Amino acid sequence: MESFLSKVKECSAVVATLDGASKSRILRKMAEALEKGSERIEAANALDMAAADENGLSAALKDRLLLDGGRIAGMARSLREIAALREPVGRVLEGWRNDADLRIEKVSVPIGVIGVIYESRPNVTADVGALCFKSGNVAILKGGKEAAHSNAAIAEILQEVLDRNGLPKAIISLLPDGSREGVAALIRQDRYVDLIVPRGGEALIRFVSEHATVPVVKHDKGLCHTYLHEKADFEMATKIVVNAKCDRPGVCNAMETLLVDRAIAREILPKIHEAFRAEGTEIRADEEACGIIEAALAGDEDWDTEYLANILAVKVVKGIDEAIEHIRRHGSGHSEAIVTEDYSATERFLDEVDAACVYVNASTRFTDGGAFGFGAEVGISTNKLHARGPMGIDELTTYKYKIYGKGQIR
């Protein structure tokens, strides 16, 4: 591990000082190489799919794992989009002169060596490798075991392009030891690794947080609420909550709990209930809501459960105070929404709810790098520090101060 990491660390100076045009050109070559390597990738993927059958993976997981011509073309398209992003390195973020007349510039620079731990979908290998490359970082990628062959084929193709362009292959590396011990070793190598990004289930995130000495930006749970305030527009509210729950129930920005103001509960809940019935959504409601609509009675654990499925918890609240308090207790700080036409309620909700993304009159499903306009995303950070919410390419940079003097001393 140490010899691998010291080699990787040496590459970081190389990729950090590449100019933007070269990086974009190489990324477009990578896109081309993925397209040309389609058969090779599909052959590797077939091995993973066969193993998935043997190991009895669920249909949903197998779908995430599968790579066909269309998905490989999608990977190539994504690389071309990343190539076209604004150069993230060297942006002057601030600049001023201090009292000693030093000219100070705060400039974006690569972070260095970034380890990314992820699961299932092999396109992440290309996406994250490309995002790290474009931002001047070395990527150490650790995908899921179930996608090992696919990830290796993709990484090899990207590395061949690096090599053909006179760059060290290690700029986009797969972690050589992908076991739990390998991960445990990686996250403690703060001499060599500057950032760990774990994307995945709570167990992985907990393990990494517990044992890392390298800084961690977590991408985990989304327990998102939508609160229907008494001044909500009913039609808008219904559309928003159905979208927030049902568009893609398995993702982190989907709604898990609906909070309905007591003032409108009798009137709006039946309408919402009907809309969700059309979507086949299972509803678990508190006692008060169960008095209005037919639903299973929710237990205490429902308020803390990220279903990642077409299930919705529903609770009637006394007003905005109780809504905010419920979110404070049970929210994961990811995405929270209020539906209302009331100005003061809007201001209070936006200010008092402590989450990465707080919405008025929109679906929480918009919490996404692409939807925000960042281009491809590394993930959605549930950290408060460094990157919060959708983590785009700019969040793969840090900054340095460049200070221009003319002999000043203190």
Next chain:
Amino acid sequence: MESFLSKVKECSAVVATLDGASKSRILRKMAEALEKGSERIEAANALDMAAADENGLSAALKDRLLLDGGRIAGMARSLREIAALREPVGRVLEGWRNDADLRIEKVSVPIGVIGVIYESRPNVTADVGALCFKSGNVAILKGGKEAAHSNAAIAEILQEVLDRNGLPKAIISLLPDGSREGVAALIRQDRYVDLIVPRGGEALIRFVSEHATVPVVKHDKGLCHTYLHEKADFEMATKIVVNAKCDRPGVCNAMETLLVDRAIAREILPKIHEAFRAEGTEIRADEEACGIIEAALAGDEDWDTEYLANILAVKVVKGIDEAIEHIRRHGSGHSEAIVTEDYSATERFLDEVDAACVYVNASTRFTDGGAFGFGAEVGISTNKLHARGPMGIDELTTYKYKIYGKGQIR
């Protein structure tokens, strides 16, 4: 610990939503209270000073510990300066409309609960408490044992002002259990604590990094270099290096190693040697430099030693490549300087040296929140993420996205 932290966490919603004018008014009241409480603080400090005598603390440490009328007035002045800083919460950092016509604002918000671990100087209690308060955070302060009475007196006075203004005292808390076990418990409470800032020696920093599950922004080592390029102005170079080493040798932005280009070594080293002799600086030089000036021969360990004393390591380098490479190997990523009139050397040094602050023709001593114009500082971060270099009040905030819709769904 848990009951203390859950109380503290509850306060964070209170202080986070205080308006700027109220915070400034209360900070000015705190300044007044410190002045009025001068005798009480001095009496507490006398207990610490007596213990310091008993425990045989060095004169330097006792000087850092001492509080007299002048220093208490200085603390009050610092609080008034913090009161006058621009409101750090609610700044709109960016704003745009996305493709779905959502109006997205990235807005600065308090981090939440911040634990700060520091040593010796009791004025840090007032400074950091005030910076956290002004930025809407709860502060958990853990000062050095040797300053326990002084810190308690200062914190009590600040807490009394909070109380008189109808605010919970816990907004500025001392860690109840200041033992190593207490610290070990604090840094693992990621449910309650959002950030740990350790300021101090390497052992403390290492301990915190090893065991924390809470994100850490470290403030530790400064192993700073100055490189005299062949096109350096000799007079300017001499002034800068003497200032960087001798102005305050015990601080992290002081120079530890001087790198001299071979092309000018024979000419400039004797001049520099003379200037340092006048300052009583002990010089440890490599073989080549020892052939030019009279100095002790440096050992390998000298290139990695932060002397924090009036000692300087000197090395002759072949050119800018060797200078950058030496800094890459031995630097701590804090502050690095080049002295030159050469444009291309400047650009290369600024781009290729990976440090928080990179200087051209100025003393590394300027790496400081005050000198940068940030007002009071929390410290100088040697992290790459969240805050790098001087950490002012803006770095005590994070951000959230406020998203204004009109019924948008995906």
